[in-house]
Amino acid sequence: MQAFTLPEFYMPYPARMNPHLERTRTHSMQWARDMGMLDSPTPGGGLVWDEPALAKMDYALMCAYTHPDCDGTALDLITDWYVWVFFFDDHFLEEFKYSRDLTGAKAYLDHLELFMTDNPPEPTNPAEAGLKDLWARTVPAMSEDWRRRFVTSTHNLMVESMWELDNINRGRIANPIEYVQMRRRVGGAPWSANLVECVAAEVPEALASTRPLEVLRDTFSDAVHLRNDLFSYQREVQEEGENSNAVLVFEKFFGCTTQEAAEMVNELLTSRLQQFENTALTEIPDLLAANGTPPHEALAVGAYIKGLQDWQSGGHEWHARSSRYMNEGAAGDPLAGPTGLGTSASKLVFEPGARTWVRQHSNQPHQPVGPLPLPEIHMPFPIHTSPNLPASREHTVAWAREMGMLDANPIRVWDERRLRGIDLPHCAAMIHPDAKPAQLDLSSDWLAWGTYGDDYFPLLFGTRRDPVAARACNARLSLFMPEPGQPTPAPENPVERGLADLWQRTAGPMSEGHRRQFRQSVEDMTASWVWEVDNQAQNRIPDPIDYVEMRRKTFGSDMTMSLAKLSHSVEVPPEVHRHRTMHELETAAQDYACFVNDLYSYQKEVEYEGEVHNLVLVVENFLGVDRFKAAEVVADLMKARMDEFQHIVADELEVMYHELDLSEEVRRVLSAHAEHLKDWMSGILEWHRKCVRYTEPELRQIQQDMVPQADFTFRPTGIGTSAARLQDVLAVR
Numbered sequence: 001m002q003a004f005t006l007p008e009f010y011m012p013y014p015a016r017m018n019p020h021l022e023r024t025r026t027h028s029m030q031w032a033r034d035m036g037m038l039d040s041p042t043p044g045g046g047l048v049w050d051e052p053a054l055a056k057m058d059y060a061l062m063c064a065y066t067h068p069d070c071d072g073t074a075l076d077l078i079t080d081w082y083v084w085v086f087f088f089d090d091h092f093l094e095e096f097k098y099s100r101d102l103t104g105a106k107a108y109l110d111h112l113e114l115f116m117t118d119n120p121p122e123p124t125n126p127a128e129a130g131l132k133d134l135w136a137r138t139v140p141a142m143s144e145d146w147r148r149r150f151v152t153s154t155h156n157l158m159v160e161s162m163w164e165l166d167n168i169n170r171g172r173i174a175n176p177i178e179y180v181q182m183r184r185r186v187g188g189a190p191w192s193a194n195l196v197e198c199v200a201a202e203v204p205e206a207l208a209s210t211r212p213l214e215v216l217r218d219t220f221s222d223a224v225h226l227r228n229d230l231f232s233y234q235r236e237v238q239e240e241g242e243n244s245n246a247v248l249v250f251e252k253f254f255g256c257t258t259q260e261a262a263e264m265v266n267e268l269l270t271s272r273l274q275q276f277e278n279t280a281l282t283e284i285p286d287l288l289a290a291n292g293t294p295p296h297e298a299l300a301v302g303a304y305i306k307g308l309q310d311w312q313s314g315g316h317e318w319h320a321r322s323s324r325y326m327n328e329g330a331a332g333d334p335l336a337g338p339t340g341l342g343t344s345a346s347k348l349v350f351e352p353g354a355r356t357w358v359r360q361h362s363n364q365p366h367q368p369v370g371p372l373p374l375p376e377i378h379m380p381f382p383i384h385t386s387p388n389l390p391a392s393r394e395h396t397v398a399w400a401r402e403m404g405m406l407d408a409n410p411i412r413v414w415d416e417r418r419l420r421g422i423d424l425p426h427c428a429a430m431i432h433p434d435a436k437p438a439q440l441d442l443s444s445d446w447l448a449w450g451t452y453g454d455d456y457f458p459l460l461f462g463t464r465r466d467p468v469a470a471r472a473c474n475a476r477l478s479l480f481m482p483e484p485g486q487p488t489p490a491p492e493n494p495v496e497r498g499l500a501d502l503w504q505r506t507a508g509p510m511s512e513g514h515r516r517q518f519r520q521s522v523e524d525m526t527a528s529w530v531w532e533v534d535n536q537a538q539n540r541i542p543d544p545i546d547y548v549e550m551r552r553k554t555f556g557s558d559m560t561m562s563l564a565k566l567s568h569s570v571e572v573p574p575e576v577h578r579h580r581t582m583h584e585l586e587t588a589a590q591d592y593a594c595f596v597n598d599l600y601s602y603q604k605e606v607e608y609e610g611e612v613h614n615l616v617l618v619v620e621n622f623l624g625v626d627r628f629k630a631a632e633v634v635a636d637l638m639k640a641r642m643d644e645f646q647h648i649v650a651d652e653l654e655v656m657y658h659e660l661d662l663s664e665e666v667r668r669v670l671s672a673h674a675e676h677l678k679d680w681m682s683g684i685l686e687w688h689r690k691c692v693r694y695t696e697p698e699l700r701q702i703q704q705d706m707v708p709q710a711d712f713t714f715r716p717t718g719i720g721t722s723a724a725r726l727q728d729v730l731a732v733r
Contacts, residue, residue, distance in 0.1 A: 002234060002326050002328055003233055003234045003237075003238060003258055003326065004233070004247075004258045004259045004262045005259065005262075006230065006231075006262070006326075006327070006328075006330055007230070007262055007263050007352075008266075008349060008351065008352055009227070009266065009269070009270075009316060009349060009352065010269070010270040010273055010274075010349060010350070010351075010352040010353040010356075011313065011316065011348050011349040011350075012273065012277070012348060012350065012353060013309050013310070013312065013313040013348070014313060014348060015065050015068075015313040015314045015316065015317035016065070016068035016069075016310070016313075016314070017064055017065060017068060018065075018067060018068045018069070018070065018075055020064070020071070020072035020075045021060060021061065021064040021075075023072050023075075024060040024063065024064065024075045024076050024079050025055075025058075025060040025061075027060075027076045027079070027080075028059060028060050028076070028079045028080060028083050029051065029054060029055065031076075031080050031083065031133075032049070032054055032083050032087070033051075035084075035126050035129045035130040035133065036125075036126040036129060037049055037054075037083070037087045037126040037130065038050055038051055038054065040091070040126050042094040042095070046094075048087065048090050048091050048094055049087065049090065054083070056323040057086070057322055057323055057324055058318075058321075058322060058323075059079055059082045059083050059086060060075075060079050061318055061321070061322075062079075062082060062314070062315070062318035062322070063075055063078050063079040063082055064314075065313075065314030065315070065317045065318050066310060066311040066314035066315055066318070067196075067199050067307070067310065067311075067314070068310055068314065069199075069310070070199040074198070074199045075199075077134075077137055077138065077198070078195055078198065078199060080130070080133075080134055080137075081138075081195060083130070084127070084130040084131060084134055085157070085188055085191070087126065087127060087130065088112075088127045088130075088158070091125075091127055092105070092108075092161055093240065095108065096108065096165060102162070102165060102166070102169070105161070105162060105165060106162060109158050109159050109161070109162070111124075111128070112127060112128055112131060112158060113155060113158065113159075115128050115131040115132045115135060116131065116135050116151050116154060116155075120132045120135070138198065141198070142197075142198065142202065143202060143205065145205040145208065146194065146197060146202055146203075149194055149208065150191070150194045153190040153191040153193075153194050154191055156184075156185040156186065156190070156191075157185070157186060157187065157188050157190075157191050160182065160185040160186035160580060161186060163182055163185075163186060163580065164186055164242070164243075164244045167243055167244065168241070168242070168243060172243070172647075173243050173248060173249060173252050174244070174249055174644075175249070175253060175637070175640035175641065175643075175644060176246075176249055176250065176253055176637070176640075177548060177587075177591060177637065177640075177641065178584060178588070178640075178641075178644055179244070179246060179249045180222060180246075180545055181583075181584070181587065182244075182580065182584075183221075183222075183225045183246070184218065184221050184222070184225070185580060186244070187221065187224070187225045187228075189220060189221035189222075189224035189225055190217060190218075190221050192221075192311060193217045193220055193221065193308060193311075196304060196307040196308055196311060197304060199307065200303045200304050200306065200307030201299070201301075201303035201304050201307075202300060202304075203300065203301065203304055204293070204297040204300060204301070206291065207287065207291065207293070207297075207301065210287055211283070211527070211531075212279050212283040212284050212287045213287075213301075215275065215276075215279045215283070215546065216276060216279055216280065216284075216304075216308065218545075218549075219272045219273070219275045219276040219279065219546075220276060220308045220311070220312070222268075222269075222272045222545060223272045223273050223276065224311070224312070224315055225246070226246055226265050226266075226268055226269040226272065227269055227315065227316060227319060228319065229245045229246040229247055229265060230246075230247060230262055230265055230266065230269075231319040231320075231325035231326060231327055231330070232245065232324070232325055232326070233245055233247045233248070233258075233262070233326065234326040235324065235325065235326065246268075247261045247262050247265050248261070250264050250265055253636070253640065254633075266352070267352075267356065267622065268544065268545070268622075270352045270353055270356045271356055271360075271543045271544065271545075271622070272543065272545065273312065273353070274353060274356055274357060274360070274543070275543040275545075275546050276308070280305050282534070282538075283534075284301065284305070286471075290471075359541070359621055359624075360540050360541045360542075360543075360621065361538065361539055361540055361541075363539055363540075363541050363612055363617075363621075365539075365606075365610030365611075365612075366606075366607060366608070366610045367606060367607060368607055369602070369603055369606050369607045369627060370603065370607070370696075371603050371696055372599065372602040372603055372616065372627060372628075372631055373628065373631070374599055374600070374631070375599075375631050375632050375634075375635040376635065377596070377599070377635060377638065377685065378635075378638065378639045378642055379642075379681070379682055379685050380642070380646070381678040381679070381681065381682040382682065383430055383679075383682050383683060383686050384430065384433035384679055384682075384683075385426075385429050385430050385433055385683075386428075386429035386430075386432065386433045386435055386440050388429065388435065388436070388437045389425055389426060389429040389440075391437060391441075392425040392428065392429065392437070392440045392441050392444045393420075393423070393425045393426075395444065395445075396419075396424060396425050396441070396444040396445060396448050397416060397419060397420065399441075399445050399448070399501075400414070400448055400452070400498075401416070403449075403494050403497045403498040404493070404494040404497055405448070405452050405494045405498065406419065407494070409493055409494055410460075410493075411459065411460065413452060413455050413456050413459060413494075414452065414455070415705070418702065418705075419448070421691070421692040421693065421698060422451065422691060422692075422693050423687070423690070423691055423692075424444055424447040424448050424451060425440070425444040425447075426687055426690065426691070427447055427683060427684065427687035427691075428440055428443040428444040428447050428563075429444075429683075430679065430682070430683025430684075430686055430687060431443070431560065431563075431676075431679055431683040431684065432563060432676075432679075433679055442502070442505060442506060442563070443560075445498075445501075445502060446502055446506075446559065446560070446563055447560065448498075449495070449498040449499060449502055450525065450556040450559065450560070452494065452495065452498070453495050453525075453526065453529065454529065454554065454556075456494075456495055457470060457473075457529040457530070457532070457533060458529075458532060458533070458536070458609065458611070460473075461473070461533045462532065462533045462536040462611075463610075465533075465536060465537040466533070466537070467530060467533045467534045467537050470529070470530045470533040471530055473493075473495075474526050474527060474529065474530050476489075476492075476496065477495070477496065477499060477523070477526050478519075478523060480496055480499040480500040481499065481503045481507070481519045481522060481523075482503075484507075484508075488500055499522075506518070507519075511571065513571070513574075514571075517562070518559070518562050520558075521556075521558035521562055522559055524553045524558065525553050525554070525556045525558075525559055527553070528550050528553035528554040529554065531550055531554075532554060532611075532613050535612055535613065536611075536612065539612070540612065541612045541617060541618060542612065542613065542618060544618055544619070544622050547613070547615065547618050548591060548594075548615070551591075551598075551613075551615065552587065552590045552591070552594060554613065555590070555593065555594045555597060557586075557590035557593065557594065558590075560680070561586065561590075561676075561677070561680060570665050570666060570668075570669045572666055572669060572670065573660070573662070573666065575660060576656075576662070576666070576670065579656055579660065581648060581652045581653065581655070581656040582656070582670075584644065584648055584652075585645060585648045585652075585653070585674065585677070586677070588641040588642070588644045588645040588648070589641075589645055589677040589680060589681055591637070591638075591641045592638050592641050592642055592645070592681050593680065593681055593684040593685075594615075595615055595634050595635075595638045595641075596638070596684055596685050596688055597684075597688065598615040598616055598634060599616065599631060599634055599635070600688040600694045601614065601694050602614055602616045602617070602627065602631070603694070603696065603699065604693070604694050604699055605617075607699075608702075608703060615637075616630045616631050616634055617630075619633050619634060642681075645677070645681075649674050653670065653671070653674065657670070
């Protein structure tokens with residue numbers, strides 16, 4: 001009996017079949033036999049696989065569905081990769097997950113990675129033999145950039161199995177945000193996206209790390225993983241005792257039935273597929289045009305997108321038929337239409353997607369929602385405040401006036417009364433309580449600049465639905481963060497003037513690596529303001545996952561966290577920043593602070609500003625609940641992320657220190673960073689509690705102060721900018 005009834009899946013693309021299926025079936029069976037994967041014994045005396053088991057799972061069928069257009073040789077290679085990865089997963093399960101052997105698992109994985117090098121050792125088991133053979137057959141045709149990305153994704157899906165194993169040992173079920181992030185690392189879909197490049201087209205190196213390409217990869221990965229979790233729940237959770245499954249995660253977090261959790265997972269799957277489509281249709285064309293991408297590279301990006309679409313539809317078809325999964329009825333009713341290979345998706349299903357699309361695009365701005373009653377907010381850390389706060393308050397007002405932030409240029413965003421009420425030095429004094437006077441002034445000024453820019457972009461460009469002008473404005477900002485010795489143009493507005501001044505005061509003492517990271521954090525924040533204008537122009541409430549990940553940037557989380565690092569004299573090795581423990585530590589803290597802001601700013605953003613960028617609104621839209629229930633869900637997410645943060649500090653930092661063999665000096669810096677994050681979170685919460693920015697009397701006062709003003713459309717000047725004024729013709733006024 002199935003654990004739940006499979007939901008209706010959004011199926012926008014038909015599955016197609018590669019004509020070389022039978023050839024590859026024969027090849028892959030022989031390859032698995034040659035590598036020793038068949039009749040391979042387990043510690044308990046059983047077998048990982050035998051020939052009937054492999055034939056029943058039919059990975060050749062999966063690859064024929066997911067790569068319908070490649071030739072026979074390419075299909076053989078791709079199928080061998082999937083035979084290897086599924087063997088690795090099942091072998092690892094038998095060897096280490098059942099026995100809970102953490103030490104043996106780590107040694108096994110460390111040795112396996114040696115087979116993705118030019119000089120691998122002699123293999124000692126089927127997984128090593130398979131990886132050695134596949135690496136030698138694959139990498140000669142691919143670029144160095146692709147190899148680096150593929151090694152990273154292969155490393156992640158192997159090594160992050162330790163995260164799953166650790167959670168099983170602890171009986172710990174991840175929170176929804178942690179689960180999605182970690183599933184990308186431990187799941188195989190980013191790795192699958194790399195393999196799509198082998199048979200479709202390689203992504204140009206200059207574009208691979210841009211937001212649109214990363215979103216395509218991440219939405220593809222999330223959709224593949226969520227689909228797999230629906231089909232594999234019974235096998236993984238009920239039969240194997242796994243706890244890394246989205247249905248189980250939702251079931252436990254929301255306290256709902258398995259069926260209800262499955263329906264929510266499917267809603268998220270649909271939303272991720274539509275985020276993929278939105279990115280492909282709205283962001284990719286702009287990216288290609290902005291970068292002057294040559295035609296052959298633009299065609300490569302198009303082929304890659306098509307390859308990812310083929311994988312989605314083909315992957316669904318295979319899940320509906322493979323013996324690995326709970327799939328009763330998923331292949332369709334034989335009386336309802338054609339049957340046989342390739343027919344379960346012949347009837348495209350649009351209804352779930354239509355429901356999701358309508359919900360996301362039917363927001364009515366400026367609804368009179370009133371003040372939001374705040375749920376209980378969990379905060380386990382005390383507040384510390386710098387004694388230099390009074391002087392910094394006066395400094396920041398003078399600095400903002402000097403930068404022109406209190407002037408009408410081209411429109412008055414702030415006046416002195418409003419700036420003093422926002423009281424950003426108070427926030428800086430709590431998130432950086434040990435700062436010296438000059439450091440606190442600098443932190444206060446950065447917070448003032450970031451908050452001003454966050455108000456400036458929606459007021460100038462969001463209200464006019466003018467993403468073209470927003471992009472043109474943002475494109476200039478990097479010019480005001482030059483490398484040493486490079487010139488800076490004359491600033492044309494307070495955002496440019498403030499950034500030029502701050503960069504000159506901040507970047508000088510930085511190392512090259514730290515300066516590059518800090519510049520990236522500022523650029524990510526300003527680019528996210530354009531993303532918000534894009535959504536405003538589409539009247540689109542963001543997809544939940546895209547919102548959470550972009551919210552960290554719109555809030556300036558990386559930038560404000562980095563301010564306290566300016567005094568660190570010890571250079572932290574780059575592998576620390578890439579490690580999942582550090583990533584989870586920082587994103588857990590960031591999400592907590594961002595969600596605090598969304599709870600306090602709900603009325604300001606939804607009623608007074610007509611915004612769609614608020615997690616309470618996103619949860620309302622996604623779950624179909626009222627704002628009161630949505631606020632409770634947001635508070636529960638904050639508590640879950642705080643619990644995760646504390647778990648990492650208590651249990652995982654020391655493991656990372658040992659794993660990376662970090663020096664005592666670096667360990668002290670990272671431990672101090674964790675303590676700083678506690679101040680960062682508690683300070684941001686306290687600032688929201690004391691700040692007038694989000695109170696109804698202040699919102700009414702601002703509304704009264706906003707008298708009609710002259711046309712403030714941003715119009716870039718210079719060669720090639722006349723076309724930007726098309727927006728004036730197209731804008732809905």
